[in-house]
Amino acid sequence: MARIKHSPGLTLQFQSVLITAVALMLWIQTLDAQSCNGLSHHFYYKSCPKAQAIIKSMVEDAVKKEARIAASLLRLHFHDCFVKGCDASLLLDDNASFTGEKTAIPNKNSLRGFEVVDKIKSNLEKACPGVVSCADILAVAARDSVAISGGPFWKVLLGRRDSRSASKSGANEDLPAPNSTHQTLETKFKLQGLNVVDLVALSGAHTIGLARCASFKQRLYNQTGNKPDQTLDTTYLKQLRTVCPQTGTDNNQTRPFDPVSPTKFDVNYYKNVVAGKGLLNSDEILYSTKGSRTAGFVKYYTTNTHAFFKQFAASMIKMGNISPLTGFHGEIRKNCRRIN
Numbered sequence: 001m002a003r004i005k006h007s008p009g010l011t012l013q014f015q016s017v018l019i020t021a022v023a024l025m026l027w028i029q030t031l032d033a034q035s036c037n038g039l040s041h042h043f044y045y046k047s048c049p050k051a052q053a054i055i056k057s058m059v060e061d062a063v064k065k066e067a068r069i070a071a072s073l074l075r076l077h078f079h080d081c082f083v084k085g086c087d088a089s090l091l092l093d094d095n096a097s098f099t100g101e102k103t104a105i106p107n108k109n110s111l112r113g114f115e116v117v118d119k120i121k122s123n124l125e126k127a128c129p130g131v132v133s134c135a136d137i138l139a140v141a142a143r144d145s146v147a148i149s150g151g152p153f154w155k156v157l158l159g160r161r162d163s164r165s166a167s168k169s170g171a172n173e174d175l176p177a178p179n180s181t182h183q184t185l186e187t188k189f190k191l192q193g194l195n196v197v198d199l200v201a202l203s204g205a206h207t208i209g210l211a212r213c214a215s216f217k218q219r220l221y222n223q224t225g226n227k228p229d230q231t232l233d234t235t236y237l238k239q240l241r242t243v244c245p246q247t248g249t250d251n252n253q254t255r256p257f258d259p260v261s262p263t264k265f266d267v268n269y270y271k272n273v274v275a276g277k278g279l280l281n282s283d284e285i286l287y288s289t290k291g292s293r294t295a296g297f298v299k300y301y302t303t304n305t306h307a308f309f310k311q312f313a314a315s316m317i318k319m320g321n322i323s324p325l326t327g328f329h330g331e332i333r334k335n336c337r338r339i340n
């Protein structure tokens, strides 16, 4: 039988190819852990080492003054990322060449926390001028808001740059509405690269914060014809009707998403939804829609804080990766409300 002879040159060549391949794989793995879409955990390591500490301490101060601001800051990041990606387009005021996103239907008379972002930005500009983007401020402030409220902590990928334009029409089209159907919610999340698991986990943000009557009144009086939403717990329905009578007070009166622990980031949101006490229609249908994949996850999170926190953190990182501007795209705004 013929024996194959290995030449020493070939073996050496094979070994060095193998070593290079392994090194390449390890390098790719490291890159993967540290960066995504050009973002990385250590983006400001040299250019502004105190960036995250400054943001954290300012979010802490703001939350001490008013606990709700944690919810408001978290929501800003969501409303930024869903429109043209996480590029701080949301923060731009109207100017001569475009109307900003702040007056779009989902945002008007509703979004809060812009002044806190301004303060953080002006402190960062003092510490490291022209370095930290407004888009990254939103991502870090959202994470800190959740952690301060008792929720999970995750490492935020950094390096987003700020857009030089905004899209009011995008804000009207891309953000889900409280009366969106289950299918629309799924579709709007899918368009951003988010799946039903992300939808259920991220909706868990409604464990903190408040909503205006305008956002859930339809359910109380005329969900179908002139009837209230049948999935609403009847005692809860009565309470909500007292706060939100059929006429007036749409923007002035608010209700907490979670009346039990409105400032604590926990699984009560899911418990409420399962009990027919989800505040928005978009909350309740995650559970009540027959045959939906979301119902099982809602139920699962009611008793699994660890699983919810883990998935929430993962989904927030995913949301934070939506179409960031990096490299030479966009700019680092000096003032989050204006392009440079």
Ligand code: HEM
Residues within 6 Å of the ligand: 068, 070, 071, 072, 074, 075, 078, 109, 110, 111, 112, 176, 177, 178, 179, 180, 185, 199, 202, 203, 205, 206, 208, 209, 210, 211, 212, 213, 214, 215, 280, 282
């Ligand atoms: C699933 C689709 C969603 C819909 C339809 C929706 C809709 C709403 C509405 C209507 C409000 C009340 C606004 C008002 O009345 O002024 C609200 C508040 C809030 N939303 Fe969502 N939301 C959704 C998903 C999310 C996500 C993904 C997050 C964050 C990850 C989030 C975070 C919040 C927070 C924290 C508040 C309270 C804000 C405050 O108290 O200032 N929401 N949302």
